[in-house]
Amino acid sequence: MCEKYYQKEYETMPREEIRELQSKRLAEQFRHVYENVEYYRERCKQAGVTPDDIKSIDDLDKIPFTCKDDLRQTYPYGLFAVPMKDVVRLHASSGTTGKQIVVGYTKGDLDIWEDICARQLVAIGASAGDFLHNAYGYGLFTGGFGIHGGATKLGCTVIPISAGNTQRQIAVMHDFGSSVLCCTPSYAAYLGETLKEMGLGPDYIKLKAGIFGAEPWTEEMRKSIEKSLGIKAYDIYGLTEVMGPGVAYECSEQNGMHVNEDHFIVETIDPKTGKRLPDGEKGELVFTALTKKAFPLLRFRTKDIGVLNTVKCSCGRTFIRMSKPMGRTDDMLIIRGVNVFPSQIEEVLLKQGYTSNYQIIVGRENNNDTFEVKVEMTPDKFSDVIAEVKAEENKLSNALLTILQIKAKVTLVAPKSIERSEGKAKRVIDTRKLI
Ligand code: ADP
Ligand code: ZN
Numbered sequence: 001m002c003e004k005y006y007q008k009e010y011e012t013m014p015r016e017e018i019r020e021l022q023s024k025r026l027a028e029q030f031r032h033v034y035e036n037v038e039y040y041r042e043r044c045k046q047a048g049v050t051p052d053d054i055k056s057i058d059d060l061d062k063i064p065f066t067c068k069d070d071l072r073q074t075y076p077y078g079l080f081a082v083p084m085k086d087v088v089r090l091h092a093s094s095g096t097t098g099k100q101i102v103v104g105y106t107k108g109d110l111d112i113w114e115d116i117c118a119r120q121l122v123a124i125g126a127s128a129g130d131f132l133h134n135a136y137g138y139g140l141f142t143g144g145f146g147i148h149g150g151a152t153k154l155g156c157t158v159i160p161i162s163a164g165n166t167q168r169q170i171a172v173m174h175d176f177g178s179s180v181l182c183c184t185p186s187y188a189a190y191l192g193e194t195l196k197e198m199g200l201g202p203d204y205i206k207l208k209a210g211i212f213g214a215e216p217w218t219e220e221m222r223k224s225i226e227k228s229l230g231i232k233a234y235d236i237y238g239l240t241e242v243m244g245p246g247v248a249y250e251c252s253e254q255n256g257m258h259v260n261e262d263h264f265i266v267e268t269i270d271p272k273t274g275k276r277l278p279d280g281e282k283g284e285l286v287f288t289a290l291t292k293k294a295f296p297l298l299r300f301r302t303k304d305i306g307v308l309n310t311v312k313c314s315c316g317r318t319f320i321r322m323s324k325p326m327g328r329t330d331d332m333l334i335i336r337g338v339n340v341f342p343s344q345i346e347e348v349l350l351k352q353g354y355t356s357n358y359q360i361i362v363g364r365e366n367n368n369d370t371f372e373v374k375v376e377m378t379p380d381k382f383s384d385v386i387a388e389v390k391a392e393e394n395k396l397s398n399a400l401l402t403i404l405q406i407k408a409k410v411t412l413v414a415p416k417s418i419e420r421s422e423g424k425a426k427r428v429i430d431t432r433k434l435i
Pocket of ligand 1: 142236
């Protein structure tokens with residue numbers, strides 16, 4: 001395949017030049033954060049690091065980590081590094097305690113985000129003239145607006161359909177001539193199935209490619225989506241704290257995602273010791289944002305486990321490649337593309353007068369995540385009247401929906417019927433085998 005690039009000068013930059021660019025940008029960014037984020041400056045003072053100590057990426061190790069808990073401590077705007085009048089957009093994602101985290105963008109930051117999403121689109125063969133069917137959710141979630149911005153900049157005809165109403169999605173694809181699909185991989189699989197259920201095949205629609213991310217998915221799933229929709233399916237990685245989708249992007253080789261190294265430094269560390277690992281060794285992925293100004297995190301610990309690959313890619317891009325995330329170091333679940341922490345569920349249950357005897361059961365049926373929460377009734381809440389139990393289950397399900405943004409099937413079970421554990425409670429049963 002003849003590769004095209006959106007910003008060739010960066011995407012194919014010699015490694016030595018990338019290093020120099022990263023060094024220069026790191027020194028500037030460190031100074032920016034140090035001078036404008038009091039919380040982080042205090043952290044640096046404790047570690048004995050000042051902007052004069054950070055001259056190149058060789059000094060990266062001196063920079064303290066940032067983690068999700070820091071976002072919680074400083075919620076909502078404590079890590080913002082520009083005055084709020086310069087922030088033109090906010091996005092949000094789940095935090096560990098039920099409280100969401102919030103991030104912001106300047107106009108310049110949005111410009112960078114659009115560029116990196118446009119790089120992804122060009123890498124998979126999209127261009128102006130393509131009909132971009134954007135079925136990522138629009139809203140505080142970064143997926144919808146991220147891809148939307150990149151596609152608009154590239155000149156695609158964007159169809160901002162958002163997620164849901166699956167049969168209508170197929171009708172729109174057919175009528176409007178959608179050629180590139182963007183959504184979570186599970187939704188892509190569901191669209192493929194729906195097409196089949198409607199008695200139609202891939203030739204009913206004109207899709208040629210899809211960009212899917214925001215949750216783990218397997219190579220088998222990739223093959224099945226490619227077959228059911230008649231497309232090539234590509235992976236995209238991102239996270240709200242660092243930017244949103246487009247932090248890393250897959251090329252025609254479909255063999256790892258290129259990290260946009262002019263805008264981000266990626267490292268792998270040993271999650272236990274925090275020590276940096278050599279490229280090629282499996283570890284926790286850590287990102288430093290080099291160019292964004294409103295919410296610039298330095299050495300952010302993603303809790304995603306991955307491997308970096310420095311072998312030159314035959315697509316011509318020189319950016320390092322990261323593997324698909326191979327798991328997490330925390331207990332975060334991604335259910336239907338949404339981040340869910342067991343602690344959020346526990347908080348809701350305790351508030352409603354239940355105990356922490358519950359179980360989260362996640363599975364997959366017809367390429368769709370199933371999500372059930374089994375909750376033990378307490379003796380004083382015990383009822384054997386079906387209508388009462390159903391009403392209580394609905395109430396809990398709605399309370400969970402408010403916090404998690406996704407619907408769980410709640411099943412109340414008899415007191416003391418959930419198995420007690422002698423060690424760590426096994427609260428999550430996840431049978432999806434995604435990695
Ligand atoms: P996003 O809006 O990009 O999903 P979130 O902050 O809600 O951002 O979630 C980010 C997390 O989603 C990542 O830390 C990672 O665990 C997961 N994720 C994102 N993209 C992928 C991908 N392509 N494959 C596997 N997991 C992914
Ligand atoms: Zn490549």
